[in-house]
Amino acid sequence: MQGPLIDTLVRQGVSRRTFLKYCATLASMMALPPTAGRAMAEAMAASRRPSVIWLPFQECTGCTESITRSHSPTIEGMIFDMISLDYQETLMAAAGFQAEEALHNAMKDNFGKYLLIIDGSIPLGVDGAYSCIAGRSNLDLLKDAAKGAAAIVAMGSCASYGGIPKANPNPTGAVSVSDIIKDKPIVNIPGCPPIPVVMTGVLAHYLTFGSLPELDDKGRPKAFYGETIHDRCYRRPFYDQGKFAKTFDDEGARNGWCLFELGCKGPVTYNACATTKWNGGTSWPVESGHGCLGCSEPDFWDAGSFYKALSTPANPLKLAATATVVGAAAGVAVSFANRAKKDAAKKAHQPVTLADLEK
Amino acid sequence: MSLEAIPIHVITHAPSEPGLSGNAPPLLREISELLQRLLDSGESAAIDLSALPLTPADLDWLQAILGAGEIAITLQASGESTLSETACPGVWWVTHRNENGAVTSQFIEVAFIPELAKAHPLDVAIGREQLELLISDL
Incomplete structure (x- = not known):
C-alpha cells in the first residue's frame, strides 16, 4: 500500500493500520464485500x-x-x-x-x-x-x-x-x-x-x-438509502408488539417504545441514521426520544405535521406517493391505513403537549 | 399485496432462546469452508458481521460457540480495535471501535494472522531508520 495519498497521511501521523481500519469500516458501511476494504485502501493510497x-x-x-x-x-x-x-x-x-x-x-x-x-x-x-x-x-x-x-x-x-x-x-x-x-x-x-x-x-x-x-x-x-429508518430501527420490535409511546412523557416513552403514534416518519424515510447514528455514533433522533422527521425525503416540510401519526389523514399526499413509488413501502402503507380505522377514535384525541408543539 | 395472497404458509419454529434469529448457525459452515480454503491455498477471507441480519443475541451465541483462543491483539488506531483468536485457531473475531468506544464494524477473519496485525515493509523501513538514529546518538 503506497502512493501519493498514503505518503501524505503518514507524514501527518496517520498510520497505515489506521487507514486500513478506516477503509474496512467504510467498506462495511457501504455494504461492499469485506475484501473491498483492502482494495479501497490500495486504490485510495495510490490515487491522485x-x-x-x-x-x-x-x-x-x-x-x-x-x-x-x-x-x-x-x-x-x-x-x-x-x-x-x-x-x-x-x-x-x-x-x-x-x-x-x-x-x-x-x-x-x-x-x-x-x-x-x-x-x-x-x-x-x-x-x-x-x-x-x-x-x-x-x-x-x-x-x-x-x-x-x-x-x-x-x-x-x-x-x-x-x-x-x-x-x-x-x-x-x-x-x-x-x-x-x-x-x-x-x-x-x-x-x-x-x-x-x-x-x-x-x-x-x-x-x-x-x-x-x-x-x-x-x-x-x-x-x-436502501432501507427505511423503520426497518433498521432498534425500536422496531416494539412496533411489532404494538407497544407505542402516546405522549413524550408517558410510560411508553420512558420505556423506549415505538414513536409511530407520535408522528415518526421512519416507515417512509430512506436513510442510514438508524445504523450509522450521529455525532460519532453517539445517538440519533429516535434514540433520543423524538420521531424521525423524514428530512431526507422530497418535500418533507410540506408532508403534514411532524407530530401526527402517518396513518392519520393530516396530509398523506406526499407520504402516500412515496409509498406507492416504492413497492415494499406500499404494503406498509396499507397496514397503516388499517390501523387508522381501528384507532380512529383514539387518534381524534390529540394530547395537549403535541398541540403545543405544533404551534 | 398482502402475504395472505400467497398460497404458501411458512411455518416458523419458535427460536429456542429469546432474541435468537437462527441466522448464526449457518455461519459456522461458512467459517469451516473458509478454513479449508485457508489450509488448501493459504487464502484468507473475512465475513462482515454488521452486513448480516444478526441480533445482539446471535452475536453472543456465535462468540460463545467459537470460544476464546490463546491470542488477543489490541490495536490503538483512532479508537481501540481488538483482534482476538477464537478457540478455533485461524478464526479471528475483529472488532473496530471509534474514539468514543462505540463499535464501528465487526468481522470474522479467517487467516493465519489478521491483515491489520502485520507491519507494512515501508513502516518497518521507517522504524529502522529511526532506530539507526537512536543508535548513532548513543
Whole structure:
C-alpha cells in the first residue's frame, strides 16, 4: 500500500493500520464485500487527489457544518486530505477576487475532471436574483460549473430536492440541481443535514473506482438509502408488539417504545441514521426520544405535521406517493391505513403537549 | 399485496432462546469452508458481521460457540480495535471501535494472522531508520 495519498497521511501521523481500519469500516458501511476494504485502501493510497469544487447556493451551511464538525480530527477529516478542495466559501482562506480566481483556475485546469459538490437549492424567481455570488445568479454559476464537471454531488435535501427553500409557498422559485442539469451524472445525498459518512463514502467510492456508487430511483446511493429508518430501527420490535409511546412523557416513552403514534416518519424515510447514528455514533433522533422527521425525503416540510401519526389523514399526499413509488413501502402503507380505522377514535384525541408543539 | 395472497404458509419454529434469529448457525459452515480454503491455498477471507441480519443475541451465541483462543491483539488506531483468536485457531473475531468506544464494524477473519496485525515493509523501513538514529546518538 503506497502512493501519493498514503505518503501524505503518514507524514501527518496517520498510520497505515489506521487507514486500513478506516477503509474496512467504510467498506462495511457501504455494504461492499469485506475484501473491498483492502482494495479501497490500495486504490485510495495510490490515487491522485481529484479537484473538488464546492458551491453553496440557497442554503444554511448546515451541510458544511455536518461534514466538517462531526468528525474526529483524523477519520472523516481524512477524506479532506484525499481531495483537492479548490473552492469552498466557508472553509477557504481566500476571499473576494482571490476566491473567484481560485474557482476559475480550478475549473479551467481540471476541465472535464473535477467533482462538483452543490449544497443549497437554486432559486429561479426574478431571474435568480434571490441568491447571487459575485454578482452572478446561482443558476448561471451552476450551469457554468456543471459544463466541466465529471460528476455532480447534490449535498443535502435542498440541492437534492429543493428542500426547505422549496417548501410552500416557495417564494424564491427554488428547484433542485437535477431539475436544471440533465446531462451529467448526479448523486443525491439528501438529509437535513446529510450524514457525514455518506458523503465520505461517496467520495471514497469515486476515488477507488473512478465512478459514482449505484443509485436508486431518486438518485441516492443504494448502500446508504436502501432501507427505511423503520426497518433498521432498534425500536422496531416494539412496533411489532404494538407497544407505542402516546405522549413524550408517558410510560411508553420512558420505556423506549415505538414513536409511530407520535408522528415518526421512519416507515417512509430512506436513510442510514438508524445504523450509522450521529455525532460519532453517539445517538440519533429516535434514540433520543423524538420521531424521525423524514428530512431526507422530497418535500418533507410540506408532508403534514411532524407530530401526527402517518396513518392519520393530516396530509398523506406526499407520504402516500412515496409509498406507492416504492413497492415494499406500499404494503406498509396499507397496514397503516388499517390501523387508522381501528384507532380512529383514539387518534381524534390529540394530547395537549403535541398541540403545543405544533404551534 | 398482502402475504395472505400467497398460497404458501411458512411455518416458523419458535427460536429456542429469546432474541435468537437462527441466522448464526449457518455461519459456522461458512467459517469451516473458509478454513479449508485457508489450509488448501493459504487464502484468507473475512465475513462482515454488521452486513448480516444478526441480533445482539446471535452475536453472543456465535462468540460463545467459537470460544476464546490463546491470542488477543489490541490495536490503538483512532479508537481501540481488538483482534482476538477464537478457540478455533485461524478464526479471528475483529472488532473496530471509534474514539468514543462505540463499535464501528465487526468481522470474522479467517487467516493465519489478521491483515491489520502485520507491519507494512515501508513502516518497518521507517522504524529502522529511526532506530539507526537512536543508535548513532548513543
